Amino acid sequence: MTSADARARLAAARLYLCTDAREERGDLEEFLHAALRGGVDVVQLRDKTLDVRRELELQEIVAAVATEHGALWCVNDRADVASLVGAPVFHTGQDDLPVSGSRALLGGDVLLGRSTHAAVEAAAAEADPDVDYFCVGPLWATPTKPGRPAVGLDLLQEVADSRPSTPWFAIGGIDGERLDEVLDAGAERIVVVRAVTEAADPEAAARALRERLPA
Ligand SMILES: Cc1ncc(COP(=O)(O)OP(=O)(O)O)c(N)n1
Numbered sequence: 001m002t003s004a005d006a007r008a009r010l011a012a013a014r015l016y017l018c019t020d021a022r023e024e025r026g027d028l029e030e031f032l033h034a035a036l037r038g039g040v041d042v043v044q045l046r047d048k049t050l051d052v053r054r055e056l057e058l059q060e061i062v063a064a065v066a067t068e069h070g071a072l073w074c075v076n077d078r079a080d081v082a083s084l085v086g087a088p089v090f091h092t093g094q095d096d097l098p099v100s101g102s103r104a105l106l107g108g109d110v111l112l113g114r115s116t117h118a119a120v121e122a123a124a125a126e127a128d129p130d131v132d133y134f135c136v137g138p139l140w141a142t143p144t145k146p147g148r149p150a151v152g153l154d155l156l157q158e159v160a161d162s163r164p165s166t167p168w169f170a171i172g173g174i175d176g177e178r179l180d181e182v183l184d185a186g187a188e189r190i191v192v193v194r195a196v197t198e199a200a201d202p203e204a205a206a207r208a209l210r211e212r213l214p215a
């Protein structure tokens with residue numbers, strides 16, 4: 001995929017999935033196929049329990065499945081892994097590598113994502129030419145991001161009202177029941193974990209969310 005293709009896919013992306021490695025179930029590959037059939041546009045393996053060697057192995061699976069479905073895939077936190085596996089997207093948070101450092105390490109073609117939790121952080125992400133997308137959240141407190149307080153829908157509304165030109169995603173506690181509130185506050189793109197990873201039917205869960213997101 002060229003970087004122009006990746007950028008176009010990111011602009012069109014609506015549903016972004018972060019998943020753990022599902023080591024206990026041993027079904028990562030099958031799960032990824034199901035989620036991507038359901039319409040996930042971007043997938044990220046986010047599993048803090050993985051050592052770097054295991055992550056390298058699993059990223060090859062993520063890459064192969066995402067590529068088969070024409071989806072983007074993202075490496076979280078580890079720039080060395082992103083570089084070695086040739087990830088098209090790399091994500092960092094406020095406590096991780098700075099964006100400038102990620103760009104210096106990974107070059108100009110990799111799309112860089114950033115987490116934000118405050119208006120000032122969202123504004124900084126929007127102003128930074130090296131940030132290709134940013135996330136706003138967690139909207140609601142969530143067990144998948146312990147220690148990070150909820151930012152609430154007011155921040156989402158504030159960011160949406162600022163009409164960022166950089167693609168941005170709402171994250172944190174989003175599920176089918178809360179989706180209308182998120183859309184009403186002005187988000188057009190969402191990131192989910194449990195809404196798909198904990199679903200009995202991940203394909204159906206992804207599809208149900210994707211169908212309600214804007215075209
Ligand atoms: C797409 C996406 N959004 C947000 C995050 C969270 O990043 P960060 O704040 O660095 O937290 P950790 O994932 O490192 O726990 C993300 N990974 N992906």
Ligand SMILES: Cc1ncsc1CCOP(=O)(O)O
Binds near residue numbers: 138145148
């Ligand atoms: C990685 C991350 N960053 C902010 S919230 C979050 C996890 C969101 O998980 P869920 O969709 O299950 O609430």
Ligand SMILES: [Mg+2]
Binds near residue numbers: 077
């Ligand atoms: Mg991080």
